Amino acid sequence: MAEGLIANRLALIGIGLIGSSIARAARERGLVREIVVQTRSPATLERAKELGLGDHYTLDMAEAAKDADVVIASVPVGASEEVAKAIAPALKAGAIVSDVGSVKMSVVRQMAPHLPSSVHFVPAHPIAGTEHSGPDAGLADLYVNRWCILTPLPDTDPAAVEKLSALWRGMGANVETMTPEHHDLVLAITSHVPHLIAYNIVGTAQHLGEVTKSEVIQYSAGGFRDFTRIAASDPTMWRDIFLHNKDAVLEMLGRFSEDLTALQRMIRYGDGNGLFDLFTRTRAIRRSIIDKGQDAPEADFGRHKIAAKAET
Amino acid sequence: MAEGLIANRLALIGIGLIGSSIARAARERGLVREIVVQTRSPATLERAKELGLGDHYTLDMAEAAKDADVVIASVPVGASEEVAKAIAPALKAGAIVSDVGSVKMSVVRQMAPHLPSSVHFVPAHPIAGTEHSGPDAGLADLYVNRWCILTPLPDTDPAAVEKLSALWRGMGANVETMTPEHHDLVLAITSHVPHLIAYNIVGTAQHLGEVTKSEVIQYSAGGFRDFTRIAASDPTMWRDIFLHNKDAVLEMLGRFSEDLTALQRMIRYGDGNGLFDLFTRTRAIRRSIIDKGQDAPEADFGRHKIAAKAET
Numbered sequence: 001m002a003e004g005l006i007a008n009r010l011a012l013i014g015i016g017l018i019g020s021s022i023a024r025a026a027r028e029r030g031l032v033r034e035i036v037v038q039t040r041s042p043a044t045l046e047r048a049k050e051l052g053l054g055d056h057y058t059l060d061m062a063e064a065a066k067d068a069d070v071v072i073a074s075v076p077v078g079a080s081e082e083v084a085k086a087i088a089p090a091l092k093a094g095a096i097v098s099d100v101g102s103v104k105m106s107v108v109r110q111m112a113p114h115l116p117s118s119v120h121f122v123p124a125h126p127i128a129g130t131e132h133s134g135p136d137a138g139l140a141d142l143y144v145n146r147w148c149i150l151t152p153l154p155d156t157d158p159a160a161v162e163k164l165s166a167l168w169r170g171m172g173a174n175v176e177t178m179t180p181e182h183h184d185l186v187l188a189i190t191s192h193v194p195h196l197i198a199y200n201i202v203g204t205a206q207h208l209g210e211v212t213k214s215e216v217i218q219y220s221a222g223g224f225r226d227f228t229r230i231a232a233s234d235p236t237m238w239r240d241i242f243l244h245n246k247d248a249v250l251e252m253l254g255r256f257s258e259d260l261t262a263l264q265r266m267i268r269y270g271d272g273n274g275l276f277d278l279f280t281r282t283r284a285i286r287r288s289i290i291d292k293g294q295d296a297p298e299a300d301f302g303r304h305k306i307a308a309k310a311e312t
Numbered sequence: 313m314a315e316g317l318i319a320n321r322l323a324l325i326g327i328g329l330i331g332s333s334i335a336r337a338a339r340e341r342g343l344v345r346e347i348v349v350q351t352r353s354p355a356t357l358e359r360a361k362e363l364g365l366g367d368h369y370t371l372d373m374a375e376a377a378k379d380a381d382v383v384i385a386s387v388p389v390g391a392s393e394e395v396a397k398a399i400a401p402a403l404k405a406g407a408i409v410s411d412v413g414s415v416k417m418s419v420v421r422q423m424a425p426h427l428p429s430s431v432h433f434v435p436a437h438p439i440a441g442t443e444h445s446g447p448d449a450g451l452a453d454l455y456v457n458r459w460c461i462l463t464p465l466p467d468t469d470p471a472a473v474e475k476l477s478a479l480w481r482g483m484g485a486n487v488e489t490m491t492p493e494h495h496d497l498v499l500a501i502t503s504h505v506p507h508l509i510a511y512n513i514v515g516t517a518q519h520l521g522e523v524t525k526s527e528v529i530q531y532s533a534g535g536f537r538d539f540t541r542i543a544a545s546d547p548t549m550w551r552d553i554f555l556h557n558k559d560a561v562l563e564m565l566g567r568f569s570e571d572l573t574a575l576q577r578m579i580r581y582g583d584g585n586g587l588f589d590l591f592t593r594t595r596a597i598r599r600s601i602i603d604k605g606q607d608a609p610e611a612d613f614g615r616h617k618i619a620a621k622a623e624t
């Protein structure tokens with residue numbers, strides 16, 4: 001499958017949901033000749049071996065980066081600087097270094113200063129994932145028809161950007177390029193604040209006196225259960241996202257709260273028309289998301305069918 | 313299927329998602345001998361006929377209620393009083409009158425004063441639904457393994473409560489009884505506030521200057537798209553819910569906002585441990601919801617599989 005070949009040696013630093021999905025996709029689609037898998041703990045490394053995710057396995061980041069044409073870090077955003085420091089001395093000239101972190105300005109600040117000028121640094125973020133973590137959670141088709149955002153710095157070699165782009169397209173993704181600043185604002189509203197308010201409402205529901213936790217669980221099909229899926233996402237990953245995209249998150253959260261206060265007033269003063277107008281406007285956006293292939297068109301995400309099947 | 317028979321004549325006032333799901337389930341499971349379908353508009357009535365949802369069809373509420381053993385109103389909460397007034401003179405002695413409204417104190421206040429003492433009033437609320445509306449959206453198995461809450465008044469005949477309960481169990485639901493007051497608090501946190509914040513974040517995302525609407529749509533897989541499903545629910549139904557469950561919604565919203573402010577401070581002052589602790593606590597509740605059969609266990613609600621299949 002040499003025609004699909006994009007690089008000889010791919011080093012994956014971190015092999016959780018995102019790293020292992022890259023391993024599976026790159027292997028299945030013949031995008032690289034060999035894959036080196038690195039992870040922090042012996043237990044995860046052992047599991048990666050059992051799953052056959054790579055050709056070489058190591059706990060040592062520098063060892064993994066040696067001789068690699070492309071190195072991709074898939075670790076919590078807060079570990080980015082440590083990765084850059086560890087791999088920097090081992091990188092070969094001309095190598096491409098990338099990541100998958102959900103925040104980009106902070107990753108650039110953490111990694112760029114440590115990388116030698118002989119390598120190409122192209123930060124990236126695939127907009128795809130699930131609420132599960134670890135090497136078992138990965139999926140070969142996780143990136144199919146999802147977007148991957150690249151945030152190269154102004155002086156990055158366009159050929160390196162194109163090569164990384166080809167790798168993501170090879171995994172089924174659509175690729176878009178923007179500045180790290182803009183990325184962080186876009187993701188604050190499309191991902192970070194939604195996760196924050198999901199975590200928050202689940203937290204609120206857990207410490208009510210009048211309504212018990214078992215009632216909340218029992219009647220969750222009224223809407224609440226959707227939020228619990230998001231609020232079941234990995235705590236380390238999300239702690240790092242909020243700490244490292246602080247400014248954009250606080251900015252978007254401020255607007256959310258302002259709008260919520262207006263909505264609260266409409267309820268308090270019985271402004272039915274105001275409520276109706278907002279609820280009508282918000283409907284249209286769902287249609288567009290389905291039309292653009294970014295969500296399943298089925299009622300209730302199609303899970304109703306899955307549940308009904310499981311019961312019969 | 314006489315052994316499953318619970319009533320002779322069932323009158324359905326309103327034949328949208330909820331009413332038509334009752335029609336389908338009651339028919340399929342042989343719970344009633346005949347179904348009378350009433351709706352407000354000739355167009356919806358025509359569609360109900362085409363779908364074969366009943367045995368008799370009428371635009372007149374009183375006409376529908378005449379000779380019925382059980383009458384169930386499935387209309388927006390704000391239309392409850394109008395229904396009670398219209399059907400009251402036509403009801404036969406001993407009939408059971410019920411509803412499916414998402415708010416219960418207001419429905420009791422609107423309907424109880426108009427109903428004759430010769431009938432049994434048993435308000436109900438099935439905790440099941442989708443973001444779609446109208447008679448085409450109904451599903452025969454919508455209520456299977458979902459909860460239906462009954463909120464009978466203290467002096468209601470227990471036999472009537474049991475009969476309505478049997479009807480819901482016959483449609484596959486589990487039945488629970490509580491006061492209307494408690495119902496409205498439980499639903500405020502498990503359904504109404506989640507819907508409100510979903511509508512709100514979609515509204516916030518729509519009028520940002522720096523981030524365009526097409527960017528919001530494109531990158532919605534980061535979490536935002538889950539909220540758009542909920543925010544695509546029927547505007548009339550939800551306007552009525554917020555206006556009619558005002559006190560409980562404002563109370564729960566106040567707690568949500570208080571908690572959100574605390575979370576905002578954690579982000580501002582870099583309290584990583586505080587964030588990590590909350591995100592760890594919120595994880596557990598998802599597990600319980602899945603264990604209790606109230607959501608699909610698949611990653612991403614299983615929609616990933618549906619989407620991947622559609623693309624190949």
Ligand SMILES: NC(=O)c1ccc[n+]([C@@H]2O[C@H](COP(=O)([O-])OP(=O)(O)OC[C@H]3O[C@@H](n4cnc5c(N)ncnc54)[C@H](OP(=O)(O)O)[C@@H]3O)[C@@H](O)[C@H]2O)c1
Binds near residue numbers: 039040127
């Ligand atoms: N999950 C999503 O939906 C999603 C989507 C897009 C982007 N991302 C981004 O992708 C990255 C990885 O997320 P994931 O979901 O793949 O996480 P994951 O499944 O939890 O896997 C994390 C990987 O990073 C390693 N790791 C954790 N902490 C580390 C540290 N301090 N130093 C070095 N290695 C460490 C883990 O090693 P051990 O297991 O050996 O400890 C594991 O290999 C994050 O930056 C996240 O923002 C996630």
Ligand SMILES: NC(=O)c1ccc[n+]([C@@H]2O[C@H](COP(=O)([O-])OP(=O)(O)OC[C@H]3O[C@@H](n4cnc5c(N)ncnc54)[C@H](OP(=O)(O)O)[C@@H]3O)[C@@H](O)[C@H]2O)c1
Binds near residue numbers: 351389415440444
């Ligand atoms: N959707 C859910 O997820 C869900 C879940 C549990 C409970 N509920 C409750 O169920 C009830 C019905 O919801 P639904 O989803 O079935 O709504 P729907 O699909 O929009 O159907 C509404 C029905 O009520 C009729 N109607 C609307 N406005 C009316 C008015 N002012 N006077 C008389 N009839 C009127 C409609 O008639 P025409 O079409 O002929 O105009 C239609 O037959 C609501 O009270 C809601 O709170 C909904």
